[in-house]
Amino acid sequence: MRKNWWKLLAIVLLVFTVVAGMLSEVPRLAILNETIRNLYFHVPMWFGMILILLISVVYSIKYLRNPTVKNDVIAYEAAKVGILFGVLGIVTGMEWAKFTWGEYWSNDPKQNASAIGLLIYFAYLVLRSSFSEQQQRARISAVYNIFAFAALIPLLFILPRLTDSLHPGNGGNPGFNTYDMDSSLRLVFYPAVLGWTLLGIWIINVKSRLEILRQRIYETV
């Protein structure tokens, strides 16, 4: 039980996020109105995706320094969970965009960047599946993972800042910048980020343990 405190924390935080996110008082802003509550579900997906992909990259680096099955499996599972978060982020974002911008897809730089980012990680999955030999697959996909992450950083952080985005806080849209992000929003937003990320880590934990066990069974049979 003592080792599992963070799982309890994840449950508590997510219950808090859903309940408080739906019921709490939110500031009234033009255009956004009640959809501002998506801040608790859409934005944490991206924070969670970046953090989880960072975990994947860290384990890829660890694999190159110390090639063990465990490092490889964790890097792979983390990349898959990162993709899941990315897809959820895009879906929640599109649903939200339909109500605020009028279109599911409006050629916004951040939307495009996230779509390209997902393509990179789909390519990672394709690359992995094209090797039959386990060690070679692990090493080469670790190299691509690090390379892709380095290419993803300018995509996600630099390019959207060079052009105007429709996203709140950019290009004169009402947003939740440092000065107008209401303290009641932060009260739910930070727990939401932590909660969703912990949930992602939990999924990685379960899936990679399962995968390692499965590989051990194959070895003994």
Added chain:
Amino acid sequence: MLFKEILYLIQKDLVLEWRQKYALNGMLLYVGSVVFVCYLSFGMRSNLLVAPVWNALLWIILLFTSVNAIAKSFMQENRGRLLYFYSIVSPQGIILAKIIYNTLLMLLLAIICFLFYGFVLGNPVADIPMFLLSLLLGAIGFSTSLTMISSIASKAANSSTLMAVLSFPVIVPMLLMLIRMSKNAMDGLDRSLSLDELLTLLAINMIVVTVSYILFPYLWRS
């Protein structure tokens, strides 16, 4: 030591390319045919080819040319020769030499492509030196990221498909910057307006070269 190795490897690649001219001639013919196909598809209705389309089409041609040209930089080497290199030079030397060599190759192809394209489809560029600078940055950018990708893809089973799949998402940010920068040059806007794009491109190139330099030894070992 590393510097001498790089020079020597570039010289080797140049000599090899010169001796087996079919590869280079093939690339030149490829560029020529693609431009001509574009001319035929647009030629009758040249009013369709407005400046943004002209620019985007040129960069798409360059993108596919570079993917094809650089894909062979590792696939073409046979096993015995790779083993021989493995025993005498450092992996860092090889990747840097390949990047520089591919940059030269791409620069040549890009300039020929630009000349032919401009000749066939008209040349609306107002600020030629700036446009050539964007071609240079494009050649450097494409060769840095594609060289590493081609070395990854060459290890896998069906490498030519994989090359395209792996490289396109990685290269898109660079391509967007290049298209914007060359559009500025086409319209003859003030050069200081392109400074943002220029610096971003240089920064992306730095990141990619550094990462390739660090990661290539791990690929090379297999």
